[in-house]
Amino acid sequence: MTDAPATSAVVRRVLPAPQEVVYDAWIDEDALAEFMCPYPVRATKVEIEPRIGGRFFVEMTEANHATEISGEYLELDRPHRLSFSWSYAPGVDSVVTITFEAHGEGHTLMTIDHTKLPPEDVESHTGGWSSIAELLERQLAAL
């Protein structure tokens, strides 16, 4: 079986600002603290080093339960594309890629693509996640 697109959560939004402004919000600690942790979630710590290999760390707290998300920057191509790894538990690794496209006067089409990779402890961690979306779709269509 060849590799199909990996399973991912994809979200698209048209935002009321040019690409540069939207891009910069993603590498600004204050902005991240606000929009990554919408009420009732609170940002209890945001530490980022926006350079390739730099750290991405957000601690979100909701009802006294803290979740730490950590990763590192994989790609910084202002104002087109930004990518960082995303892990919330040992053995869980995934990648978040955000693309910014001009969309009419002063607007940006932002696409967030969160790609899940298989846990490290499984027998194979290559190509494993591929085709699952397709498979899921097929299984659900058959119900």
Add this chain to the structure above:
Amino acid sequence: MMVERSAVLDRTYAALSDPTRRALLVALSRGDARISDLADPLPMTFAGVSRHVAVLESAGLIRRDVRGREHWLSIRPDGLREAERWIAEQAAFWSERADALAARLERTHRR
């Protein structure tokens, strides 16, 4: 995330991480089959297929029924539900963040 749920997801995705097992699931989604039926079109021994079947079975993705002297396998769509819900939750997570960013930009960027 709760450890138990995480373990369920690990098992599901581990089971799905192999192309042969995905092919077996797709074959079973077309109808119940015996291991020998599944093994025939694959370049693999009965024992090899049987091992993959055991992995799918322990992940709760398929069920085995003994009818007479034959073992029949069928798909359990419920087994994929947790994995599917997880993906939907991730999309909801990012959707909320995108809305919050839109609200911030409305406030800070637009005059």
